[in-house]
Amino acid sequence: MADIKIDKTVDARGAACPGPLMELIKAMKQESIGTVVEILSSEKGTSVDAPAWLQKVGQELVKVEERGDYWSIIAKKIK
Amino acid sequence: MPKRIVIVGGGAGGTITGNLLARNLHHQIENGQVVINMITDKPEHVYQPGFLYIAFDKVRPEEIIRKQQDLLDPHINLFIDPAVKIEREKNVVITKSGKEFPYDYLIVATGSRIVPEAIPGLKEGAHWFYDLQGAQKLREALKGFEGGRVVIAVGVPHKCPVAPLEITFMLYDYFKQKGMLDKVEIYYTYPINRVHALEPVANWAAPQFEKKGIKYEVLFNMEEVDPEKKILKSMEGTHLNYDLLIAVPPHKGAQVIEDSGMGKGGWVATNKQTLRNEGHNNVYVVGDTTDIPISKAGSTAHFESDVVAERIASEIQEGGTMTEYDGKVVCFVETGFDEATYVWFNYKNPPKPTPPSKMLHWMKLGYNRMYWLSARGVL
Numbered sequence: 001m002a003d004i005k006i007d008k009t010v011d012a013r014g015a016a017c018p019g020p021l022m023e024l025i026k027a028m029k030q031e032s033i034g035t036v037v038e039i040l041s042s043e044k045g046t047s048v049d050a051p052a053w054l055q056k057v058g059q060e061l062v063k064v065e066e067r068g069d070y071w072s073i074i075a076k077k078i079k
Numbered sequence: 080m081p082k083r084i085v086i087v088g089g090g091a092g093g094t095i096t097g098n099l100l101a102r103n104l105h106h107q108i109e110n111g112q113v114v115i116n117m118i119t120d121k122p123e124h125v126y127q128p129g130f131l132y133i134a135f136d137k138v139r140p141e142e143i144i145r146k147q148q149d150l151l152d153p154h155i156n157l158f159i160d161p162a163v164k165i166e167r168e169k170n171v172v173i174t175k176s177g178k179e180f181p182y183d184y185l186i187v188a189t190g191s192r193i194v195p196e197a198i199p200g201l202k203e204g205a206h207w208f209y210d211l212q213g214a215q216k217l218r219e220a221l222k223g224f225e226g227g228r229v230v231i232a233v234g235v236p237h238k239c240p241v242a243p244l245e246i247t248f249m250l251y252d253y254f255k256q257k258g259m260l261d262k263v264e265i266y267y268t269y270p271i272n273r274v275h276a277l278e279p280v281a282n283w284a285a286p287q288f289e290k291k292g293i294k295y296e297v298l299f300n301m302e303e304v305d306p307e308k309k310i311l312k313s314m315e316g317t318h319l320n321y322d323l324l325i326a327v328p329p330h331k332g333a334q335v336i337e338d339s340g341m342g343k344g345g346w347v348a349t350n351k352q353t354l355r356n357e358g359h360n361n362v363y364v365v366g367d368t369t370d371i372p373i374s375k376a377g378s379t380a381h382f383e384s385d386v387v388a389e390r391i392a393s394e395i396q397e398g399g400t401m402t403e404y405d406g407k408v409v410c411f412v413e414t415g416f417d418e419a420t421y422v423w424f425n426y427k428n429p430p431k432p433t434p435p436s437k438m439l440h441w442m443k444l445g446y447n448r449m450y451w452l453s454a455r456g457v458l
Contacts, residue, residue: 014426015372017240017408018276023372025270025300026236029329030344049272053298057314 004062004074006038007031013042013070020046021053024075028059031077036062039073047071081114082107082395085172085182086155087162087335089119089147091454092366092380093188098456099388101152104395108154113395115154116180118172120161124150125211126450128377131245131413133214134221135253138447140211150454162189165339167359184361184391187347189333191238191367191375197329198234204306205232205326208246220323221253226262227322230311232301234329235270238367238375241422243267243327244275244284245413250325251291252416260292266319268299277430280412280422287414301326330375332368346370351426352403354387363387374408381453382407388456411443419443 010027012020020041027037039050047064050073054061062074084100086093097117107113129143148157160174165185172180193209195202206217229250233243247267254263267274267288273281274288274295288295300314304324311319332345341347341356348357349369356362365387366380373379386404393400406426412435413419419440422430433439452458 010372012372014406016277016424016429017374018236018372019271020372021271022235022276029235029300053272053315056298056316057300 005036006074007035009038009040011040013040019043020073021049024050024053024073028057028075028077033077033079036074036076039075040070041073042070044071046073050075081112082183083181084113084115084184084186084391085180086115086117086186086188087119087165087172088186088188088190088333088366088368089117089121089124089157090188090190090366090380091377092190092368092384093117093119093186094124094147094150094454095381095384095456096186096188096365096388097155098150098152098454099384100392101154102456103388103392105152105154107395114156116156116158116182117151118158118160118162118174118180119147120159122147122159124454126447127209128239128450129447130208130211130214131242131249132447133211134208134217134246135249135416136218136222140215143447145451145454150451152456162335163338165335165341167339167341167356167362170361182361184363184394186387186391187336187341187356187362187364187368188366188380189336189345189368191236191330191332191345193328194331195326195328197331198301198303200304200306201234201301201326201328204304204309204311205324205328207326207328208242209238209328217325224263224323226259228264228266228320229323229325230266230268230319230321231325232268232299232311233270233327234301236375237327237330239410240276240374240376241280241410241412243269244280246325247293248287248415249413251293256416265291265293266321267293267295268313268319269295269297270300272297277422277424277432279430280432283420283432301329330367336368342370351406353390354383354404363391373406374410376408376410377450378409382409384456411439411446413440413443 126143132138275281367375414435418435424430
């Protein structure tokens with residue numbers, strides 16, 4: 001992790017609504033190009049859904065990591 | 080020198096917090112030990128969930144608007160003078176008229192606003208029901224609509240997460256009542272990979288859509304609208320033709336937040352339990368303004384207000400409290416013109432929607448009238 005500089009972390013663990021994927025979409029719309037965003041989610045589904053969405057819209061998935069009872073999804077806004 | 084409490088914003092969060100504080104601290108206010116100043120940008124207070132009903136001609140604007148002064152405890156000093164700068168290092172708020180409001184405690188309740196201009200063509204090509212003018216315009220469009228495809232699209236972020244579902248179910252009942260279902264295709268879209276953010280709600284709503292013949296597409300985020308050709312394009316690469324586009328425009332926080340360097344997009348970094356602005360112990364944040372990953376809704380603002388008012392009153396009277404926000408949100412969900420359900424959840428407990436009923440719909444209509452008691456800090 002030391003080589004990845006995270007600009008913004010959204011701790012969406014336990015956030016039922018709007019939820020981790022919506023938080024990722026919000027961050028990708030709001031942040032500037034080049035920003036690295038990390039979403040923390042307690043939903044296993046996010047570890048699959050978030051990378052799928054990033055691929056669909058052409059944004060970069062940097063890393064998905066399981067950390068015990070939650071997941072970290074790191075993405076970079078490239079356009 | 081009295082303790083000075085400044086509230087910026089006169090929406091649900093600011094008004095409820097102010098009234099609760101005035102009630103809890105009325106002795107100190109009368110003794111000159113505490114002063115509460117509210118700074119807001121308009122003299123009216125609007126019950127925003129009413130816009131949905133205006134779009135269907137079920138509520139008149141007069142029913143959802145009150146004078147802000149009439150809602151406030153008389154111990155609160157109201158200033159209709161928009162805040163243009165918040166200087167947290169100096170503990171002062173500066174207003175448009177140039178007046179300075181120094182504070183010992185600041186409550187930031189500046190809310191959110193729609194920014195249809197953030198999506199090219201949306202302002203020209205879409206209708207919405209997130210402000211009075213938009214709801215009235217949509218009402219006229221519905222009256223004149225002769226058939227075709229109605230597309231519902233949802234911007235990110237947005238407040239009142241249940242509203243997209245409500246408008247969709249109400250549209251179905253509206254066209255059914257008019258005997259137009261054979262001429263209309265209702266097409267619902269949603270930004271994430273299910274029809275609503277709350278999974279149990281999505282699991283309930285999707286079969287309802289299928290039963291009613293409402294088509295839907297998920298992972299659909301608006302990118303641009305061509306108002307001439309009536310085409311909506313998504314970030315995910317799909318295109319939709321529409322005859323009537325009803326959008327929930329994306330939202331931003333207040334300009335004063337960005338102008339004061341308090342948070343990108345107008346959202347303020349907020350501790351999800353204490354509701355303090357991170358790094359500023361005398362600054363609290365309520366309602367849509369927070370950056371907490373939670374529903375932006377009047378209900379959220381209401382329950383946060385209880386906590387903020389208790390914390391500040393207790394700090395002044397007793398030196399502090401353990402009261403924290405547990406993430407509580409309660410939302411009614413209209414599932415048509417004559418039935419509704421509701422969801423309740425917090426940080427630890429996910430929602431379990433109950434089956435829709437007429438009784439819950441009547442409770443929702445009742446709450447639309449009782450809101451004024453909530454704003455006054457009574458209910």
